[in-house]
Amino acid sequence: MLKGSAKTAPERNSGTTRRTLAGKVIFHLKRDRLLYLMLIPVLAYYVIFVYKPMGGLVIAFQDYSLFKGIRGSEWVWFENFERFFQSPYFFRNLKNTIMMNLTQTLIAFPAPIILALMLNEVKSYGYKRIIQTLTYLPYFVSVVVVAGIVTNFLAPTNGLINIILDKLGFEKVYFLTLPEMFRPVYILSFDIWQNIGIGAIIYIAALAGINPELYEAASIDGAGRWRKIWSISLPGILPTVLVLLLLNISNFIEVGHEAIILLYQPVTYETADVFSTYAYRTGLSQGNYDLGAAVGLFTNTVGFVLVVIANWISRRFAGNGLW
Amino acid sequence: MKTRKWLTILTCTVLLAGLVSACSKDNNTTSNEASNNANESNAANTSQADATNAANAPAEETLAGSLITKDPLQLTIHMHYGNRWAFDDNWSVFKEAAKLTNVSLHGTTPTTGTDSYEMANLMLASGELPDIIHGFHDWMRQQGPEGVLIDLKDLIDQYAPNIKKMMDADPGIEKYALASDGKMYFIPSVVPQDNIVAKGWMIRQDWLDKLQLPVPQTYQDYYNTLKAFKEKDPNGNGKADEVPYMSRNTSGVQDLLIFWDADYGWKLRDGKVAWGPSEQQFKDALTNIAKWYKEGLIDKEIFTRGPQAREELFGANVGGSTHDFMQSSTKFNETLAEQVPGFKMQPIAPPANVSGQHVEETKNSTYLLHGWGISSKSEHPVEAIKYFDFWYGKEGEQLANYGVKDETYTADASGNIDLTPKVKEGNLLENLNLVGAQLEYPHTVDPTFSRFQNTPIVNEAFKMYTEGNYPREQFPVLSYLEDEQKRYDEILGAINTYVNEMFQKWVMGNQPVDDKTFDAFVGKMKEMGLDEMVQIQQAAYDRYVK
Numbered sequence: 001m002l003k004g005s006a007k008t009a010p011e012r013n014s015g016t017t018r019r020t021l022a023g024k025v026i027f028h029l030k031r032d033r034l035l036y037l038m039l040i041p042v043l044a045y046y047v048i049f050v051y052k053p054m055g056g057l058v059i060a061f062q063d064y065s066l067f068k069g070i071r072g073s074e075w076v077w078f079e080n081f082e083r084f085f086q087s088p089y090f091f092r093n094l095k096n097t098i099m100m101n102l103t104q105t106l107i108a109f110p111a112p113i114i115l116a117l118m119l120n121e122v123k124s125y126g127y128k129r130i131i132q133t134l135t136y137l138p139y140f141v142s143v144v145v146v147a148g149i150v151t152n153f154l155a156p157t158n159g160l161i162n163i164i165l166d167k168l169g170f171e172k173v174y175f176l177t178l179p180e181m182f183r184p185v186y187i188l189s190f191d192i193w194q195n196i197g198i199g200a201i202i203y204i205a206a207l208a209g210i211n212p213e214l215y216e217a218a219s220i221d222g223a224g225r226w227r228k229i230w231s232i233s234l235p236g237i238l239p240t241v242l243v244l245l246l247l248n249i250s251n252f253i254e255v256g257h258e259a260i261i262l263l264y265q266p267v268t269y270e271t272a273d274v275f276s277t278y279a280y281r282t283g284l285s286q287g288n289y290d291l292g293a294a295v296g297l298f299t300n301t302v303g304f305v306l307v308v309i310a311n312w313i314s315r316r317f318a319g320n321g322l323w
Numbered sequence: 324m325k326t327r328k329w330l331t332i333l334t335c336t337v338l339l340a341g342l343v344s345a346c347s348k349d350n351n352t353t354s355n356e357a358s359n360n361a362n363e364s365n366a367a368n369t370s371q372a373d374a375t376n377a378a379n380a381p382a383e384e385t386l387a388g389s390l391i392t393k394d395p396l397q398l399t400i401h402m403h404y405g406n407r408w409a410f411d412d413n414w415s416v417f418k419e420a421a422k423l424t425n426v427s428l429h430g431t432t433p434t435t436g437t438d439s440y441e442m443a444n445l446m447l448a449s450g451e452l453p454d455i456i457h458g459f460h461d462w463m464r465q466q467g468p469e470g471v472l473i474d475l476k477d478l479i480d481q482y483a484p485n486i487k488k489m490m491d492a493d494p495g496i497e498k499y500a501l502a503s504d505g506k507m508y509f510i511p512s513v514v515p516q517d518n519i520v521a522k523g524w525m526i527r528q529d530w531l532d533k534l535q536l537p538v539p540q541t542y543q544d545y546y547n548t549l550k551a552f553k554e555k556d557p558n559g560n561g562k563a564d565e566v567p568y569m570s571r572n573t574s575g576v577q578d579l580l581i582f583w584d585a586d587y588g589w590k591l592r593d594g595k596v597a598w599g600p601s602e603q604q605f606k607d608a609l610t611n612i613a614k615w616y617k618e619g620l621i622d623k624e625i626f627t628r629g630p631q632a633r634e635e636l637f638g639a640n641v642g643g644s645t646h647d648f649m650q651s652s653t654k655f656n657e658t659l660a661e662q663v664p665g666f667k668m669q670p671i672a673p674p675a676n677v678s679g680q681h682v683e684e685t686k687n688s689t690y691l692l693h694g695w696g697i698s699s700k701s702e703h704p705v706e707a708i709k710y711f712d713f714w715y716g717k718e719g720e721q722l723a724n725y726g727v728k729d730e731t732y733t734a735d736a737s738g739n740i741d742l743t744p745k746v747k748e749g750n751l752l753e754n755l756n757l758v759g760a761q762l763e764y765p766h767t768v769d770p771t772f773s774r775f776q777n778t779p780i781v782n783e784a785f786k787m788y789t790e791g792n793y794p795r796e797q798f799p800v801l802s803y804l805e806d807e808q809k810r811y812d813e814i815l816g817a818i819n820t821y822v823n824e825m826f827q828k829w830v831m832g833n834q835p836v837d838d839k840t841f842d843a844f845v846g847k848m849k850e851m852g853l854d855e856m857v858q859i860q861q862a863a864y865d866r867y868v869k
Contacts, residue, residue, distance in 0.1 A: 066447040067469050088817050088851055156623050157564075176627050177831055265573075265626050266823030267831060273820075282816040287444070 060297045064290035080294035089278060094253070097274040101252045103183050108191035109248060112199030113241060117233055119200065120207045121225065132204070136197025143190070147262035150189045151176065176263065179271040186272075190259045202244070203237050210236040239320055246314060246322050250307035254299045275299055389423045389718055391709045398707060399453035400428045403442040404693050404763060409434040410457070414759025415730060416722045423718055426710045428455070447471065452698035454707055457764060460499070460511065460692055464802050467508030472696040474506040478708040485715035486510060489767070498867070499690050503802035509694035510711055514687060515770030520788040521685035522578075525652050526644040528669035530557035538671050542582035545644075545674040549620040552643040560640075567643040568615070569622040571632035576612060576625055576830055578646040581684045582676045583608035587822070589798045589860060596861045600822045601848060606841045607677075609829045616830050626827060638662060649784050650777060670784035673793050686794035693763040714766035723766035726758045742775055751775055801863040811859045814852040821847060 029036055060080055062073040084090065115135065122128040138146070153160045156174040166172055175181045214232050223231065257276035264272035275295055283292035307322070315321040386393065402410035410430030421427035431453045436442045443458055447466070456463075456472060466472060479486050490496045493513055500507045526548070531538065534555050539545040549567035551557075558565060570578065577587045585608035586599030599605055615621050622628060628635070636642030637655045640663045645652060649670050659666045673681045697707045713719045721740070725732040731746045731754070746754045755761040761772075777785065788794060803811055825844055828834050845853075 065469055066444050067466065067471050069448070069450065083813060089820065151627055151629075155627070174623065174831075177827070177833075265827060266820070267626070267827035267833065269820065269824045281820070282812075286812065286816075287440075288812070 057293055057297055059290050060293035062290055064293075066287075066289075076290075080291050081298065083291060084294055084298065087278070087282075089273065092270065093273055093275050093278050096271055097253050097255055099271070100183060100186075100255050100274060103187055104191055105245075105248060108187050108195075109245065111192050112196050113203055113237070115196055116200040116203035116207060116237075117229055119204060120233060121229070132197065132200070134197075136201065138194045139198040141194065143194075143259050144262060146189060146194055147259065150185065150263065154185065177265055177267045179268045182264065182268045182272045186260065186263060202240060206237040206240040207233060242314060242318060242320055243322060246307060246310050249310040250303040252306050253302050389713055389716065391424045391426050391706055391713070393425070395421070395425050395427065396703065396706055397427050397429055398455055398701075398703060398710065399431050400455040400457060400695075401432050401443070401446050401453045402430060402455075402457035402695070402764065403432045403436055403439045404457065404459065406437055406439050408756065408762060409436060409442075411759070415727050416759035419722055419727050420713065420719065424710060424713050426706060426713075452700040454698060454701035454703055455695050455710075456698050457693060457695040458509070460509065460690075460694060461800060463509040463694060463696055464500075464502040467502045467506060467696070468504045470699055472508040473699050473701075473704060474508065475510065475696065475708065476507050478697075478704060479507075479510075482705055482708045483712035483715075485712045485767075489513065489715060495689065499800075500694065501802070503804055503866075509696035510765045511694045512691035512765040512768055514689055514691060514768055518768075518770065518773060519687045519689070519794055520649075520683075520785045521687045521794065522647055523649045523670045523683065523784055523788060524644070524646050524673050525649065525668045525670050527552075527557070527642075528667040529665040530643060531669075533557050533559075538669075539674050540672075541675040541679075542677070545582075546615065546620070549615070549644065550618070553619055557643070558640045563619075564641050565643055566622045566636050566641045567620045569628070569632055569636050569642045569645050570625055571628065571630050571645075571647065573626050573629075575646070576616075576621060577826075578684065579612055579615070579621075580605070580608045581682055582674065583611060584676055584678060585609075587826075591798065596857060596864050598848075598853060598857055598860075600826075601845050601853060606836065609826075609836045609841075613830055613832055613836050617832055621830075626831075637666065637668070640666070649781050653778065653780050653784075656780070670780065670787070672787060672791060681791060681793050682795050683788060683793035684795065686797050688797070691763050691765060691768070694765050711765065714764070720767040720769065723760055723762075723764070724769040724772055726755055726760035731755060731758055731760065747775070799864070799867055801860065801867050803859065803863050807859045807863065810852075811856060814856040817851045818848050818853065818856065821851065 056070070058070060059073070061075060061077050062070070063076045063079070064070070064073045087093075119128055119132060122131070141149075154162070154175040156162055156172050161175070162172045173181075175185055210232060214236075215228055218228050218232060253275065255274045255276055257274070257280045260272055260274065260277050261280060264277070276299075279292045279295035282288070283290075283295065311321040311323065400410050402408075409432050410428065411434055412428075412430055417428055431451075432442050432446070439459075440462075443462060446452070446456075452471065456466075458466070463472065467474075479490070496511055496513065497507060500509055500511050502508055526539070530552060531548070534551050534557055536548055536551060537544075539548045552565050552567040553563060556563065556565070568579070569575070572578075574587075580587060580599075583604055585602065585604040588599055590597050590599050592602070612621070616623075622632075622636070633642065633645070633647070633652065633655065637659055645668075653668050653670065656667055673683045675681050695711065697704045701707060714723055721728070721732075725740055725742065726746070728734060730743070732740050732742050734740050742751065742755075748754075752761055773782075773785075829836050829840075834840055
């Protein structure tokens, strides 16, 4: 196929005269064969690691036994889902998951946008780079380590935060055992401290793409800094913001369990326990993969429906969506 | 137009990345802590188990010594336990055993794995079972009826005289190993009775001396002692920074329940199965523990302190007393000698509880927690059972306990065994583990081994605990029928979550301990199916006793 590149060139003219669909496909495949060749590993990746494992979701409808496998296991259809919905904690987990996501969307989602806008206004190139690097370094720290740092900082007897509180004359607070403090602690440490830098990168890139002439023109017209941010920078990155917001909505009833499991305590379950931690505790850590799969399928299905709705709204009112 | 195109590409990339992460999350979820309960449902699958016995009875030849086969035979084994120990083909103990028996083992488990439970599940999911499967007792009892393992009873009767002798001597072994379908899928090992002491109570002897206090005899004494630790500044730094009772386990607070005859889980009350947290004793205990916590006698951070609590609090000379394993806890007496002059963690008898009894909550299992069985795919069940039997013979026993002669141990003319200086240097157990000895595979466990291991202070403590008969009988591990298992897991899961949550709330004073909250607590557990769970447990217990 590679060798034929020179020879096929003359055929191109004759090919264009009779354009059947198959002919068109073959024609394109031949012409851009190198590009298509480069696509193969990517396609293979998705087929092997993304689409093929989806077949495993059927265990959500089975009484799954590892030894018997998917073929040998008994079909129980919706029994796992029933168990999940009838759990005494279903509504609490639902509420916590949604609350967690709402808070994330309200507080953690705008944070990288604000950081990017702020960095965009910095004139000193070196200073900007340093800040950018420093804010995104925590992203490379393992979740386990971040949880350890948080636990240490918030320790009631000699954690840094409590020492400061103490010196300022406040009472010491055992943050990690207060249900009302769980969400703020979680969002500040993981969503903001750890992820603000990496999140800002995408916006910084979008800001860099804005035509500088717009700013110059605005300056000539007498626009101040705030005016320029409001009328040029923000509209400039709005499509990016919308896309990320839509994707965020698809995860609306899903919260990663790793970080929560590292931070929560039975005493904070009432705000910290979410679907994924529930699935982990009652499903996976006891080998009930079928139940775990059922919870995952449920949250993903709801996420899919949500994103379709959000996309429709976005297209309808902002004229812009994921598809 | 151009931005639009880029936007599409960006969107697609992010979307797909999201998919990838979602899927990889699903994969990750298979990895989880080596839980003690592999609660796979027990589907009945028994036909395979019996079939293998009758076949494979080769014409018996008399073979010299411990030889099992005439020609060398290699069996495969899955062995990965404690998230750490995986079968290593280089273990000289097993090489030596191969010389004696002609049967060599080849490990099929990656030695780099760090999650035993995951390793076992991977092996199952792969569909390729090795000849021998080593596993946690509970897991073996559950996987057996699924068709993973074969019943060993007949094989033992026919081919394993040493194992049979051991089982005849202690009927508890069979009871321990039996699965809910009445078959025996793995071989356990008896742990010598003087090794039954697990955890113990310890207190800073030098602090007691300094404050001229006696060793606390009852739980009230213990309370007063802790109170004195908190108030009288035994570490002499002028601050009330002492942490009288501490633990490196987040469940450390639960260890105190025993003073009020309360329990965090199942117990036997007048011969009947009872759920500890629903009893009145639990409420009494809570009332007191909440008071202790409020007065600062219990580490305020006990729920988040974590596994390094001893290093942290002993090292800072603030930890006063704990309930933990005595070998490792008294080791600080040596390691902290310079840092904290006079530091002495002294094991004491458990302070007497409300009914005046000295009870230690923990007790080492009488049987090894891990055993091995023969997989249903093995073509050599007879050789395998004979090989198991080898480890209960004299040669096997010495190999498994002390390693290879002249490499890790020496024996004099009268058969007295001593470990070589090289092994004794540093961590003795780890050194033996390196050659494949002192591991949890079934063999005759030499009760005298502990003579190399324990310091005088620990030996004395063990003696005190054994003679006082402090460690209490443990609630037996029960097995459930298929339908029961599901219901039981479901209810227990919900109730456990609830108990954990409420217990912490009470202890930390987030809600008062009174009749109103406690009655509501019991009521909620009943709503979650407490009675049904107790019923299932009682039925399982009755089966066990019978």
